[in-house]
Amino acid sequence: MRTVECDVAVVGAGPAGLAAAARAKQCGAGRVILMDRDRELGGILNQCIHNGFGLQLLSQELTGPEYAEHFICEAHDAGVETMLDTMVLEVTRGRHIVAVNRNEGLMQIDAKAVVLAMGARERNRGGVIIPGMRPAGVFTAGAAQRFVNMEGYMPGKRIVVLGSGDIGLIMARRLTWEGAKVEAVLEILPFPSGLTRNIVQCLNDQGIPLYLSHTVVDIHGEERVRGVTVARVDGDLRPIPGTEWDIECDTLLLSVGLIPENELTRDVGGELDPVTGGPVVTDEMETSTPGIFACGNVVHIHDLVDNVTREAWTAGEGAARLVSGQQPGGATIRTRAGDGVRYVVPQILHLDSLASRDVRLFMRATRPAERVQVEAVVGGEVVFSKFERVVRPAEMVVLTIPRGKVDPGKVSPNMAIPTTVSPDHAEGGPQPELVVRITPRDGDTAAEGGRKA
Amino acid sequence: MGTGIARELSRYDLRVVLVEKRADVAFGTTKANTALVHAGYDAEPGTWKARLNVRGNALYPKVCSELGVAYKNTGSLVVALSEEQAVHLHELKARGETNGVPGLEVIPRERVLAIEPGINPNVVAALWAPTGGVTSPWELAIAYAENAAANGVELLLSSPVIGMDVRGGRVASVQSPGVVIDTRFVVNAAGIWADDIERMVGRDDFEITPRRGEYYLFDKRVGHLVSRPLFPVPSESTKGIVVAPTVDGNLIAGPNALIVGDKGDLATTAVGLAEVIDGARRLVPGLPVRESITNFAGLRAVAVPVGDFVIGASPGVPNFVNAAGIQSPGLTAAPAIAEAVRDILADAGLELTEKPEFNPVRGRPTRFAELSRDEQSALVEKNPLWGHIICRCETVTEAEIVEALHRPVPCTTLDGVKFRTRAGAGRCQGGFCGPRVVDIIHRELGIPMEQVTKKGGRSFVLSGPSKEPLLEQAACRCVNPSEQGECRIETRGREEVGGHAHRRV
Numbered sequence: 001m002r003t004v005e006c007d008v009a010v011v012g013a014g015p016a017g018l019a020a021a022a023r024a025k026q027c028g029a030g031r032v033i034l035m036d037r038d039r040e041l042g043g044i045l046n047q048c049i050h051n052g053f054g055l056q057l058l059s060q061e062l063t064g065p066e067y068a069e070h071f072i073c074e075a076h077d078a079g080v081e082t083m084l085d086t087m088v089l090e091v092t093r094g095r096h097i098v099a100v101n102r103n104e105g106l107m108q109i110d111a112k113a114v115v116l117a118m119g120a121r122e123r124n125r126g127g128v129i130i131p132g133m134r135p136a137g138v139f140t141a142g143a144a145q146r147f148v149n150m151e152g153y154m155p156g157k158r159i160v161v162l163g164s165g166d167i168g169l170i171m172a173r174r175l176t177w178e179g180a181k182v183e184a185v186l187e188i189l190p191f192p193s194g195l196t197r198n199i200v201q202c203l204n205d206q207g208i209p210l211y212l213s214h215t216v217v218d219i220h221g222e223e224r225v226r227g228v229t230v231a232r233v234d235g236d237l238r239p240i241p242g243t244e245w246d247i248e249c250d251t252l253l254l255s256v257g258l259i260p261e262n263e264l265t266r267d268v269g270g271e272l273d274p275v276t277g278g279p280v281v282t283d284e285m286e287t288s289t290p291g292i293f294a295c296g297n298v299v300h301i302h303d304l305v306d307n308v309t310r311e312a313w314t315a316g317e318g319a320a321r322l323v324s325g326q327q328p329g330g331a332t333i334r335t336r337a338g339d340g341v342r343y344v345v346p347q348i349l350h351l352d353s354l355a356s357r358d359v360r361l362f363m364r365a366t367r368p369a370e371r372v373q374v375e376a377v378v379g380g381e382v383v384f385s386k387f388e389r390v391v392r393p394a395e396m397v398v399l400t401i402p403r404g405k406v407d408p409g410k411v412s413p414n415m416a417i418p419t420t421v422s423p424d425h426a427e428g429g430p431q432p433e434l435v436v437r438i439t440p441r442d443g444d445t446a447a448e449g450g451r452k453a
Numbered sequence: 454m455g456t457g458i459a460r461e462l463s464r465y466d467l468r469v470v471l472v473e474k475r476a477d478v479a480f481g482t483t484k485a486n487t488a489l490v491h492a493g494y495d496a497e498p499g500t501w502k503a504r505l506n507v508r509g510n511a512l513y514p515k516v517c518s519e520l521g522v523a524y525k526n527t528g529s530l531v532v533a534l535s536e537e538q539a540v541h542l543h544e545l546k547a548r549g550e551t552n553g554v555p556g557l558e559v560i561p562r563e564r565v566l567a568i569e570p571g572i573n574p575n576v577v578a579a580l581w582a583p584t585g586g587v588t589s590p591w592e593l594a595i596a597y598a599e600n601a602a603a604n605g606v607e608l609l610l611s612s613p614v615i616g617m618d619v620r621g622g623r624v625a626s627v628q629s630p631g632v633v634i635d636t637r638f639v640v641n642a643a644g645i646w647a648d649d650i651e652r653m654v655g656r657d658d659f660e661i662t663p664r665r666g667e668y669y670l671f672d673k674r675v676g677h678l679v680s681r682p683l684f685p686v687p688s689e690s691t692k693g694i695v696v697a698p699t700v701d702g703n704l705i706a707g708p709n710a711l712i713v714g715d716k717g718d719l720a721t722t723a724v725g726l727a728e729v730i731d732g733a734r735r736l737v738p739g740l741p742v743r744e745s746i747t748n749f750a751g752l753r754a755v756a757v758p759v760g761d762f763v764i765g766a767s768p769g770v771p772n773f774v775n776a777a778g779i780q781s782p783g784l785t786a787a788p789a790i791a792e793a794v795r796d797i798l799a800d801a802g803l804e805l806t807e808k809p810e811f812n813p814v815r816g817r818p819t820r821f822a823e824l825s826r827d828e829q830s831a832l833v834e835k836n837p838l839w840g841h842i843i844c845r846c847e848t849v850t851e852a853e854i855v856e857a858l859h860r861p862v863p864c865t866t867l868d869g870v871k872f873r874t875r876a877g878a879g880r881c882q883g884g885f886c887g888p889r890v891v892d893i894i895h896r897e898l899g900i901p902m903e904q905v906t907k908k909g910g911r912s913f914v915l916s917g918p919s920k921e922p923l924l925e926q927a928a929c930r931c932v933n934p935s936e937q938g939e940c941r942i943e944t945r946g947r948e949e950v951g952g953h954a955h956r957r958v
Binding site for chain 1: 670674717719720721722723725726742743745746747748749826827829830833834837838840841842845848867880881882883884885887888892902903906907908909910911912913914915916917918919920921922923
């Protein structure tokens with residue numbers, strides 16, 4: 001087995017891997033190797049031929065492949081080496097990677113820093129447990145997208161989509177444009193899971209009905225799907241007897257969520273966040289295994305690729321800093337999701353980082369709300385907050401804490417902690433934390449944007 | 454069952470034809486059961502079930518090593534959760550000993566917890582059966598069929614039997630669409646359809662009542678939760694809901710038991726799946742439902758009113774031999790049923806002359822994921838397709854899939870590839886590799902993309918090229934009869950010329 005040495009090895013060449021590799025190289029890392037199992041760089045972007053990518057970051061409305069192209073060029077210009085059709089079989093805690101491809105066979109890659117950017121996989125029928133027959137014609141939305149956009153084949157002609165996730169919405173429109181009849185999109189929650197713009201452009205504009213608080217309770221057909229039975233659900237998401245009706249169709253598309261692809265992350269050990277399903281990371285995007293970084297959907301599921309790229313830049317910079325021996329050290333503080341917040345990434349912040357640069361926090365709201373303050377709280381005091389006109393679970397909320405807002409003196413390990421903090425303190429006493437919460441705006445006239453309490 | 458009998462008969466100088474209505478072997482009850490090798494303490498002494506279970510169990514190690522089939526002798530436990538249930542363990546043990554099951558032992562709570570830490574802490578005692586185990590039913594059926602084929606058995610797939618010609622109280626021929634098989638003997642191993650087949654010879658000795666069982670399959674990540682099959686104390690009709698490791702490293706839970714009227718009713722139900730989880734959690738309280746990767750249902754072929762296996766020549770039709778009503782422990786009994794059927798055929802006048810050239814060995818297909826890094830490396834050097842991973846969850850290479858498509862028993866479907874290679878059997882259930890496997894089937898076998906099926910028949914994966922539904926809606930089509938030249942598009946009566954995409958545009 002051939003051995004290759006490098007400064008930074010990046011696993012996965014989707015938007016996260018591309019940006020992390022390019023940024024690591026730009027920040028001074030030596031040899032940077034970017035690996036992907038597919039035949040092209042760009043990951044899932046290659047089958048996302050719809051537009052809407054890059055609005056925030058590049059101020060352009062690009063298709064998926066165009067967005068990928070931009071960052072492929074950056075990676076090449078920066079001097080990143082790429083290995084395609086290459087599957088990583090194993091990553092060790094010591095940052096040894098075993099990978100295989102057709103031309104070079106098995107190889108070992110020894111890296112000073114590893115960036116995990118494997119993305120996510122789609123939750124499938126077994127994951128959501130839909131009773132019924134098991135005919136052909138049940139697809140995850142992404143698999144159907146690959147068939148239509150990359151292979152040129154239709155998964156079916158009469159379609160029901162379960163789940164209002166973005167891929168499902170995009171596919172409802174795509175299949176309609178290809179001549180299929182999309183009978184309905186069903187969402188078990190009382191609100192859509194996808195971006196508002198996708199509800200408008202992909203369903204409303206196409207005349208496709210969206211049924212909120214509905215799910216599929218039975219699948220019919222021995223060989224190929226003949227239809228589905230759907231039902232309304234109650235507040236606990238249980239089907240309500242008597243509300244069932246049948247929809248004739250030949251295809252059921254599932255857009256019921258993404259699961260961070262963390263098999264390799266598990267190999268290297270380290271702490272996983274039970275809410276995100278991804279590794280716990282620092283503000284450098286480093287996992288709890290030293291030298292192993294992670295970014296993109298591996299860490300938590302994003303809705304906008306722009307945020308993936310931003311997060312990947314942070315990981316790339318972090319990896320480069322590690323290689324050059326300039327990692328931040330010293331004390332850290334945990335973040336925690338407070339009222340109205342489902343999770344916060346990163347979970348660990350270096351006090352040095354908070355003092356010396358802006359630190360971006362990604363979070364998701366637990367429920368839709370209007371006119372709210374997103375607040376960062378340390379030791380019972382709001383250190384920074386911003387106003388949001390509307391928050392939805394489907395749309396990531398970003399809170400960038402300007403440097404210097406958190407006073408290191410106030411988060412000393414022996415500070416008094418408010419009674420509301422989580423019970424799982426580290427041994428040796430309470431750990432300081434930064435709580436993020438979403439609270440209804442109290443009707444004052446403070447300027448939108450940053451506001452200090 | 455049929456494949457095992459065919460393979461047994463392929464030892465002798467006979468002409469054997471295996472007729473299967475589905476597109477592949479193992480596509481019936483074989484693909485949807487608990488995959489256990491039972492020790493044999495359940496069945497009533499003196500029954501076929503009791504005798505063939507114990508004999509089959511004893512044959513398993515040899516059969517599986519000859520045929521390269523995965524088999525693990527894990528032992529098994531019947532778990533008593535109350536003193537009352539513990540009494541039944543001794544009854545089971547006594548019955549097992551009468552049946553000839555070796556090594557049975559009732560073990561106390563502490564020993565149970567020591568070997569199965571995930572078990573319900575309320576456990577009182579358990580019946581330890583050292584000969585219990587787990588295997589892969591479809592691997593066994595495929596291996597039997599391949600070995601049978603290698604030893605001269607002819608295989609007719611996608612060939613439902615539609616009639617039989619009975620003359621003078623004997624079957625003379627078997628009919629399937631497009632083929633008539635003249636034969637001296639017929640073995641009926643038609644599973645849940647065995648009663649329909651028997652009726653074709655004018656007999657109606659039993660009825661097959663399908664009893665549906667539903668299952669959960671869990672991620673390999675939690676495969677270590679139990680190390681051997683765990684049974685509840687059985688009821689009159691069923692062994693109850695089992696929690697067991699699979700031979701591939703997953704965890705399986707099931708089955709419940711519900712009589713269904715329809716032999717095609719393989720549907721899972723919300724009620725049934727909840728019943729399975731409730732039952733499984735009584736044995737293993739920590740079973741994580743969110744690690745479920747798939748659910749499925751299988752139909753047990755219960756012969757009514759017999760209750761036991763129906764094995765033997767049909768009364769009045771001496772050359773028609775039933776191997777029917779093969780519910781649990783049918784998988785365990787399979788090698789012994791093959792022997793029993795062989796002996797019945799011999800008694801009925803079939804001459805059994807051993808073939809010197811019979812080869813009992815069928816090598817296990819090489820699986821990349823089962824090899825050491827050095828072995829993997831050597832394979833990629835020989836053939837680059839070993840370096841191309843198609844199924845990421847189970848680490849299956851393109852070389853394995855290509856090989857599976859060119860073996861002695863034709864494999865033409867997505868499910869066929871899954872059962873042979875495990876591509877699509879992992880946690881993403883083919884979400885990633887599905888499109889790629891369809892493409893490989895298309896390329897290797899020359900089947901058009903839209904003709905590739907999940908499991909034969911009309912279970913097409915795709916409906917056709919994209920844009921085709923648009924053409925249908927627009928009522929336009931290419932009217933150029935030849936594949937050459939430009940397309941002539943007819944749109945609602947108008948005709949236009951252009952393009953080169955005949956019938957596709």
